[in-house]
Amino acid sequence: MTSAYEPWNEARGAEIIAEHDTLEGATLVILHAMQAAFGYVPEPAVPMIATALSLSRAEVHGVLTFYHDFRHAPAGRHVLKLCRAEACQAAGGDALAARAQARLGIALGDTTADSRVTLEPIYCLGLCASAPSAMLDGRVVGRLDEARIDALVAEAQR
Amino acid sequence: MTMRIFVSRDAGAVAVGADEVALALETAAGHRSLAIEIVRTGSRGLYWLEPMVEVATPNGRIAFGPVTVADAASVLDAMATDGPHALRLGVADEIPWLKRQTRLTFARCGVIDPRSVAAYRAHNGYKGLARALTLAPDEILADVTASGLRGRGGAGFPTGIKWKTVAQASADRKFIVCNADEGDSGTFADRMIMEGDPFVVIEGMTIAGIAVGAAYGYIYIRSEYPHAVEAMNAAIIAARRDGSLGARIGGSSHSFDLEVRVGAGAYVCGEETSLLESLEGRRGIVRAKPPLPAHKGLFGKPTVINNVLSFAAIPFILAGGAKAYADFGMGRSRGTMPIQLAGNIRHGGLFETAFGITLGELIDDIGGGTASGRPVRAVQVGGPLGAYFPRALFDTPFDYEAFAARDGLIGHGGIVVFDDSVDMAKQARFAMEFCAVESCGKCTPCRIGSTRGVETVDKIRRGERVAENIALVEDLCNTMKFGSLCALGGFTPYPVMSALKHFREDFGVAPTTLQAAE
Numbered sequence: 241m242t243s244a245y246e247p248w249n250e251a252r253g254a255e256i257i258a259e260h261d262t263l264e265g266a267t268l269v270i271l272h273a274m275q276a277a278f279g280y281v282p283e284p285a286v287p288m289i290a291t292a293l294s295l296s297r298a299e300v301h302g303v304l305t306f307y308h309d310f311r312h313a314p315a316g317r318h319v320l321k322l323c324r325a326e327a328c329q330a331a332g333g334d335a336l337a338a339r340a341q342a343r344l345g346i347a348l349g350d351t352t353a354d355s356r357v358t359l360e361p362i363y364c365l366g367l368c369a370s371a372p373s374a375m376l377d378g379r380v381v382g383r384l385d386e387a388r389i390d391a392l393v394a395e396a397q398r
Numbered sequence: 399m400t401m402r403i404f405v406s407r408d409a410g411a412v413a414v415g416a417d418e419v420a421l422a423l424e425t426a427a428g429h430r431s432l433a434i435e436i437v438r439t440g441s442r443g444l445y446w447l448e449p450m451v452e453v454a455t456p457n458g459r460i461a462f463g464p465v466t467v468a469d470a471a472s473v474l475d476a477m478a479t480d481g482p483h484a485l486r487l488g489v490a491d492e493i494p495w496l497k498r499q500t501r502l503t504f505a506r507c508g509v510i511d512p513r514s515v516a517a518y519r520a521h522n523g524y525k526g527l528a529r530a531l532t533l534a535p536d537e538i539l540a541d542v543t544a545s546g547l548r549g550r551g552g553a554g555f556p557t558g559i560k561w562k563t564v565a566q567a568s569a570d571r572k573f574i575v576c577n578a579d580e581g582d583s584g585t586f587a588d589r590m591i592m593e594g595d596p597f598v599v600i601e602g603m604t605i606a607g608i609a610v611g612a613a614y615g616y617i618y619i620r621s622e623y624p625h626a627v628e629a630m631n632a633a634i635i636a637a638r639r640d641g642s643l644g645a646r647i648g649g650s651s652h653s654f655d656l657e658v659r660v661g662a663g664a665y666v667c668g669e670e671t672s673l674l675e676s677l678e679g680r681r682g683i684v685r686a687k688p689p690l691p692a693h694k695g696l697f698g699k700p701t702v703i704n705n706v707l708s709f710a711a712i713p714f715i716l717a718g719g720a721k722a723y724a725d726f727g728m729g730r731s732r733g734t735m736p737i738q739l740a741g742n743i744r745h746g747g748l749f750e751t752a753f754g755i756t757l758g759e760l761i762d763d764i765g766g767g768t769a770s771g772r773p774v775r776a777v778q779v780g781g782p783l784g785a786y787f788p789r790a791l792f793d794t795p796f797d798y799e800a801f802a803a804r805d806g807l808i809g810h811g812g813i814v815v816f817d818d819s820v821d822m823a824k825q826a827r828f829a830m831e832f833c834a835v836e837s838c839g840k841c842t843p844c845r846i847g848s849t850r851g852v853e854t855v856d857k858i859r860r861g862e863r864v865a866e867n868i869a870l871v872e873d874l875c876n877t878m879k880f881g882s883l884c885a886l887g888g889f890t891p892y893p894v895m896s897a898l899k900h901f902r903e904d905f906g907v908a909p910t911t912l913q914a915a916e
Contacts, residue, residue: 302680307664308662325583329828330741332742363583368741368812371740371741371742371746380409380412
């Protein structure tokens with residue numbers, strides 16, 4: 241299976257910046273676009289964004305590192321996010337998160353050694369009346385139980 | 399005759415199989431050579447019945463749910479023959495859980511196709527804007543003030559006063575910003591309305607623009623809500639095509655346009671000044687107030703920043719409903735509140751009702767108790783920064799002041815139910831931990847206090863000098879409450895202190911001993 245993302249390419253990076261750099265307050269928009277293209281925000285993109293937006297490298301680095309969403313390295317092929325907020329905790333989410341971690345042999349926030357699966361916590365998908373919930377590569381799943389979490393983990397490992 | 403079938407496209411319905419059910423209905427119809435049209439709507443908010451499927455009949459829309467893929471064929475047959483079915487719920491509008499609500503803001507949610515301006519207009523949409531276009535800005539402000547609407551994001555600040563401040567400010571540019579960074583666990587009303595009736599948010603923002611003299615707006619939506627981002631973007635394009643967004647709206651002299659910006663996973667960006675920083679492309683660091691955003695907001699310009707639900711309440715109010723809106727509610731809490739029932743609850747979902755309903759009615763009567771069937775032990779109202787209430791406080795009416803009087807808050811109207819298996823010391827620790835992770839770092843009480851809070855709660859949970867450490871946590875909470883710059887550090891003490899006060903036994907102290915000590 242091939243990655244859905246392009247490898248880092250300076251010309252492509254410059255193109256992405258040029259698409260958005262006339263927007264007011266474009267930093268987050270560009271960082272999101274970089275991540276959508278490359279799967280993470282490659283380090284060489286930081287000075288390019290800084291130059292385009294007349295910011296310092298430190299300022300762009302500051303924004304990049306402030307937000308949980310932005311990756312500094314590629315994630316696994318599949319990203320499984322488990323909602324760990326209160327509504328899901330109340331509905332048995334803790335035990336399911338422990339189960340997913342055990343099945344994958346990794347902790348929340350880590351990627352499996354074969355780079356197939358990244359397991360992450362997420363603080364609220366807004367599916368609090370269908371808790372516990374999760375998101376696999378952008379697909380939302382609610383009313384999780386042991387069978388459903390096992391199926392999600394197995395799907396992510398394929 | 400083609401049967402019109404309605405299936406929700408709301409993320410909460412999709413998460414439990416609505417897409418697969420829609421597909422199965424189409425397949426089954428194909429096998430039977432039945433002509434059907436599937437309309438994808440938002441959700442009615444009865445999440446335990448999702449995927450809920452409805453069919454249009456001369457007697458109204460008949461609902462079935464929760465429908466699985468395996469049920470699709472038999473449900474379709476029951477629809478075609480108007481026959482009985484185990485999942486048949488009767489006329490949707492007559493379902494008691496829905497019927498006893500007062501749906502002013504959510505009137506169309508789950509009913510119409512959220513991509514269709516025509517459907518929106520056919521269900522009273524854009525009537526508020528049409529009337530606003532005939533009024534002077536002062537008259538619009540008078541209506542908003544008369545409605546008694548208070549900011550639905552949690553702070554409850556009177557919307558009319560906020561708008562008036564921006565209207566009176568003079569500047570070359572002003573902005574309308576919609577706070578759709580609904581990060582509180584247990585809340586999903588913003589997500590639902592953006593996915594199920596996005597035009598009502600656009601209409602509310604457009605009216606705000608006309609009232610205060612702003613020509614541009616931003617909707618800042620959290621990245622955890624991809625379905626809402628998609629729905630809002632589609633609606634903005636449709637509204638522009640319709641001429642109700644853009645230059646010279648509806649042939650008037652007013653122009654207003656807006657765009658969606660997507661957050662990046664920072665809870666603190668739900669705080670309005672942090673959100674403005676983020677919109678400007680910076681770290682979401684909280685700003686000191688004053689200046690208020692109404693004076694110096696986005697890009698330093700006068701800015702109306704309101705929650706999704708505040709804007710969504712506006713079209714009803716401007717369509718001649720100001721007095722009707724104000725007639726609902728109690729005390730200084732006027733109108734209706736879209737309350738969200740979540741967590742370990744049997745009948746979870748969106749319940750819009752007038753202020754004044756008690757917590758007990760919401761949990762036991764409407765929510766039906768826990769999903770697990772065990773006794774309700776605690777409910778957290780108002781998100782991660784809201785207090786935990788025990789059953790003894792279930793007589794509290796849903797009202798800003800009544801909750802404040804009991805050291806709680808209604809916040810954005812989310813209620814998370816926990817059964818008797820909950821460990822409240824663990825929940826107190828989580829509140830501190832969440833604050834530590836999400837703190838923007840600007841002020842010391844929040845940044846350092848939350849980390850010390852985690853450590854101290856851990857000591858209590860390990861049984862180390864329990865009484866001393868409880869006193870320390872209480873002192874720390876006091877410092878955070880009064881010394882933090884924004885609600886993140888300032889309100890984290892609510893869940894911690896309420897857990898300590900009402901569930902003392904979970905902290906390794908006999909409740910009686912402590913009551914004596916108090």
